[in-house]
Amino acid sequence: MxxxxxxxxxxxxxxxxxxxxxxxxxxxxxxxxxxxxxxxxxxxxxxxxxxxxxxxxxxxxxxxxxxxxxxxxxxxxxxxxxxxxxxxxxxxxxxxxxxxxxxxxxxxxxxxxxxxxxxxxxxxxxxxxxxxxxxxxxxxxxxxxxxxxxxxxxxxxxxxxxxxxxxxxxxxxxxxxxxxxxxxxxxxxxxxxxxxxxxxxxxGESVDTAYLKELKTIQKQSAEDQVNIVFTPLHGTAHDLVLEGLAQIGFKNVHVVKEQAQPDPEFSTVASPNPEEHQAFEMAIAQGTEVDADILIGTDPDADRLGVAVKDGQGSYQVLTGNQLGSLLLDFTLAQLEADQLQDGQVVKTIVTTELGRAIASYYGVDTIDTLTGFKFIGEKIKQFESDNRHFLFGYEESYGYLIGDFVRDKDAVQAAVAACEMANYWKAQGKTLLEALDVLYERHGYYLEDMKSLTLKGKDGAEQIAAIMDDIRKQPFEQLAGLKVIAVEDYHSSIRQLPLQESEEDITLPKENVMKFLLEEEAWVCFRPSGTEPKIKSYFGVKTAKSEQSKALVKQLQAEVDDRISKVIDA
Structure with a gap:
């Protein structure tokens, strides 16, 4: 018709x-x-x-x-x-x-x-x-x-x-x-x-109670030093469970952003109810400044994503990226476990999530498994672990999704919010902020830095443009970016990994998906993926250097060259 x-x-x-x-x-x-x-x-x-x-x-x-x-x-x-x-x-x-x-x-x-x-x-x-x-x-x-x-x-x-x-x-x-x-x-x-x-x-209530009981089983630290917390549910669903989860562990200094506490389908106080966007933290930052908060936590409307902001050296609040928060939570989680608990344990992340996670897991003697983008693939791995000798320790993706306790099989901002406050409490007792704790990880493993650019192309015309961009990248793959040679081209649609410098190829064992990833020299990489839920195409960038400024400059150069390529396709 x-x-x-x-x-x-x-x-x-x-x-x-x-x-x-x-x-x-x-x-x-x-x-x-x-x-x-x-x-x-x-x-x-x-x-x-x-x-x-x-x-x-x-x-x-x-x-x-x-x-x-x-x-x-x-x-x-x-x-x-x-x-x-x-x-x-x-x-x-x-x-x-x-x-x-x-x-x-x-x-x-x-x-x-x-x-x-x-x-x-x-x-x-x-x-x-x-x-x-x-x-x-x-x-x-x-x-x-x-x-x-x-x-x-x-x-x-x-x-x-x-x-x-x-x-x-x-x-x-x-x-x-x-x-x-x-x-x-x-x-x-x-x-x-x-x-x-x-x-x-x-x-309702009986399920909440059972969940909160399980939530307590992943507690790592007692809440003795009492970090000062500001929480915003961004007009969504997390208000009650996050507050009850923090309370049952013992946190008392919790301040809720009143203007964003009630459900509101218009999300009227934010341009976007997304803790990935720094503007979503504006009210939390204002309240955090007023009460001298150590940590600001914000959940998206359905409470499966968590954003966190902490003070920098100048007394201002800095919003952590999903990769940064995930790496901190991973290190904190593994550091609290005994050797027998780490044995045969598995960390699971997606192909566009920071490689810092793999370095952290390796430091504790734990293997890391990559999945396609989407937490459903992490949930699948947890199910598989039940039938062999492995067990799940931590899962995360760069888009602010984290899971610690496998009594849930999707990303869980309630778990992550409680764990983030425990972690901030732990590091405060060591005399450090979470940013300073992050520096510890960089000094130990190298300065990993990631970024993502999202291009929205709405409607029928936009869908055609997104398809054209992916088709152009697939048919004319990059040979180098930012002066770095491409050492592998991973096409997840054809399940083939091409190794240009070796003039060979390998099979990719993950399911087929419309994703292209380019692995570069010096542990840099770029990945392209159309969103499955929004009219967007996303470009991901990852680098590792010895210094912060060096990593920032390299990411910026990669982005500029990719933007130029995409613009030419759209304008054609």
């Missing part, structure tokens, strides 16, 4: 949701927006789907959610033993329509006689991962768009292990979703029917 035919199908649907119909009527004179809303189906990818709210097959609304859940329901009924009775647990964040989408998911599952456990109020993504394992459900659904702008929402699927579904399972679910021919005709039950038939159970 053409997008015009699909639009007509929607507008002529007798029981179309009134709000969506009003929005369509308001767009009647905006052909470009209507085309973008209907020219394709919203992509259900390897972890779920994410998109702008609104009417249309390429938007997040009750009908596209129903279609996705219909596919998931058909998959688990066919493939997961006793799925109807085990059920599906559903959580949601503070975004527009999140609670409504959670209920819609329950209505679809109920029509398949699959029981649902729905949280009575908003909860973090890591708690959803924990709840799947705690309740032994067949699957989990998280309604969230993470740190996207307010006009977005999304839908993430978790399997019975509590991790985001791996590629093979995701492909099977996607196949079932694609078989749903008409999103407007998906069968649903009314909420009252679900409750009376015991197909819908509201949950």
């Amino acid at each position: 053409s997008w015009q035919d699909t639009l007509k199908k929607w507008t002529s649907f007798a029981t179309l949701d009134e709000d969506l119909l009003k929005q369509l009527n308001a767009l009647s004179d905006n052909e470009k927006e209507l085309e973008d809303s209907f020219y394709k189906n919203l992509t259900f990818g390897t972890g779920g789907m994410r998109g702008m709210l609104g009417p249309g097959t390429n938007r997040m609304n009750i009908y596209t959610v129903r279609k996705a859940v219909e596919g998931l329901a058909n998959y688990i009924v066919k493939n997961v033993k006793d799925a109807e009775n085990r059920g599906v647990v559903i959580a949601y964040d503070s975004r527009y329509m999140s609670q409504e989408f959670a209920v819609e998911a329950a209505r679809v599952l109920g029509a398949h006689k699959v029981k649902t456990y729905v949280f009575e109020s908003l909860r973090p993504t890591p708690l959803l991962s924990f709840a799947v394992r705690h309740l032994h459900t067949a699957a989990g659904i998280m309604i969230t768009a993470s740190h996207n702008p307010p006009e977005y929402n999304g839908f993430k699927v978790y399997n019975a292990d509590g991790g985001q579904v791996p590629l093979e399972e995701a492909a099977a679910i996607i196949d079932e979703v694609d078989k749903v021919e008409d999103e407007l005709q998906v069968n649903v039950l009314e909420r009252e029917e679900l409750e009376s038939a015991d197909l819908l159970e509201w949950i």
Whole structure:
């Protein structure tokens, strides 16, 4: 069907949701927006789907959610033993329509006689991962768009292990979703029917309590020196669990940024509710200055990412990068373990995460495993460790995602927030800030420095430009960058690692993905990856030199040459 035919199908649907119909009527004179809303189906990818709210097959609304859940329901009924009775647990964040989408998911599952456990109020993504394992459900659904702008929402699927579904399972679910021919005709039950038939159970406090009990098991230090903490949940879901987690360990000097404490789907005090962005810390920095805080912690709306800021030598606050915080947390975690606990332990990171992590793990005699970008691959590795003699010690990625205790199988900002405060407390007792602790790592392992540049290219035209950029880099690979020769070209789409200087090639054993990585002389590297959830292409850079300024200059030069190449493709 053409997008015009699909639009007509929607507008002529007798029981179309009134709000969506009003929005369509308001767009009647905006052909470009209507085309973008209907020219394709919203992509259900390897972890779920994410998109702008609104009417249309390429938007997040009750009908596209129903279609996705219909596919998931058909998959688990066919493939997961006793799925109807085990059920599906559903959580949601503070975004527009999140609670409504959670209920819609329950209505679809109920029509398949699959029981649902729905949280009575908003909860973090890591708690959803924990709840799947705690309740032994067949699957989990998280309604969230993470740190996207307010006009977005999304839908993430978790399997019975509590991790985001791996590629093979995701492909099977996607196949079932694609078989749903008409999103407007998906069968649903009314909420009252679900409750009376015991197909819908509201949950909350008991799962929180069980999670907090597990959280205490990863405590490394007692809170005796009492660092002064400022916390902002950035209008999201982390407020209660982070405060309770800090309190049960013994931290008392915790100040919450009041203006950002309450859930707000507009995220009205920040340009972006993303702790990766330094502007998200402006209010926390102001409050930290007022109370002389040692550490500022900020979580994104669904509380799976953590950002941290600490004082520099001039008394100002500096926001740590995800690579810096992850390296500090990794070193702190491993340093607290005994030799027998380190034995056969594994650290897991992604291919675009700092190589400093590998150096730190090696220092403690621990192996490091690389995965593709996405925490689902780290969760997969944890599952694999259960069947051999290895065990998980720490996992992280550069985009502010960390995991310490494997009772959760996704990145967990609640765990990381508590651990970061413990770590700051430990280093304060040694007379050091976290920045000074980072210098200790650089002196020990070398000055590793990383950066990432993200280029947003929206809509149909943007998707074509992103594809053109990747195609150009793949067909005409770099031979050198910043005066450094390329010693390996890793194409994760073809699973081939080419070694130009040796005129040979090797297989890449990781799953296929649209990623290109160039390994350079002197331990530098550059990687290109289109985002799977946003209209962006990301360029990653990593270097290692003997000095800070040398590393900064090299990263800057790499970025300039890459920017020039991408600009030429876009302008062509």
